[in-house]
Amino acid sequence: MTTRLKAPDREACKRIGRSVRQRLEADPGIYKLPTDQAEIFAVGDFLNAAECQRFVDLIDKVARPSELHDSAYVAKFRTSYSGNFDREDPFVRSISRRIDDLLGIEPENGEPIQGQRYLPGQEFKPHNDWFYTDQEYWNLEKTRGGQRCWTAMAFLNTVEEGGHTHFVEVGASIEPKPGVLLIWNNATPDGLPNEGTLHAGTPVIAGEKYVLTKWYRTRRHD
Numbered sequence: 001m002t003t004r005l006k007a008p009d010r011e012a013c014k015r016i017g018r019s020v021r022q023r024l025e026a027d028p029g030i031y032k033l034p035t036d037q038a039e040i041f042a043v044g045d046f047l048n049a050a051e052c053q054r055f056v057d058l059i060d061k062v063a064r065p066s067e068l069h070d071s072a073y074v075a076k077f078r079t080s081y082s083g084n085f086d087r088e089d090p091f092v093r094s095i096s097r098r099i100d101d102l103l104g105i106e107p108e109n110g111e112p113i114q115g116q117r118y119l120p121g122q123e124f125k126p127h128n129d130w131f132y133t134d135q136e137y138w139n140l141e142k143t144r145g146g147q148r149c150w151t152a153m154a155f156l157n158t159v160e161e162g163g164h165t166h167f168v169e170v171g172a173s174i175e176p177k178p179g180v181l182l183i184w185n186n187a188t189p190d191g192l193p194n195e196g197t198l199h200a201g202t203p204v205i206a207g208e209k210y211v212l213t214k215w216y217r218t219r220r221h222d
């Protein structure tokens, strides 16, 4: 596959992959999913109840239909509502910084935290967070931070039914639990895009689902 052959930012994905892995594995409070297919970690109580609620309220203010790179194609692909928070908001900054510190990635490599809200019937179909470097959008993304190496995603509420994060290749379906932070390496230990990270936000059946996501690049993101 061309993505694999070209693999821009491979060395950086490999280097950052190694440092974050070592840091997370050294922390006894962090759980690693028992699979060889992808490096996926979970942290319980990363956010407290008040912090989760504060984000839920912020998401209700900023959420609008989600945008992806190829908007015609994705009309039914990511049906949740999403929005970026005000980067200067001290609360958002402090949580963003807490995630940076946990992973040990340079704050400048992080994209702004994004919030998402799914209502019943809404979902995010199976996808990879890493960029397909043979696509048109890569021409821009390579100039503003390059490949997405790690993802951090927090559940902010209890969902009545549905709305799991399903790692399709790994075969793990994670039920939303408020305050839990999921972290995964989008690359293999060799720095290549990892097909094993394919994942979905399964449809919400009852209730609502709120999450926040922070993606990290291999270089400074502006």
Ligand SMILES: O=C(O)CCC(=O)C(=O)O
Binding pocket: 124, 129, 153, 163, 164, 165, 166, 199, 200, 201, 202, 211, 213
């Ligand atoms: O909502 C989920 O469970 C998945 C969200 C996701 O995959 C993303 O934001 O990239």
Ligand SMILES: [Fe+2]
Binding pocket: 127, 128, 129, 199
């Ligand atoms: Fe994703």
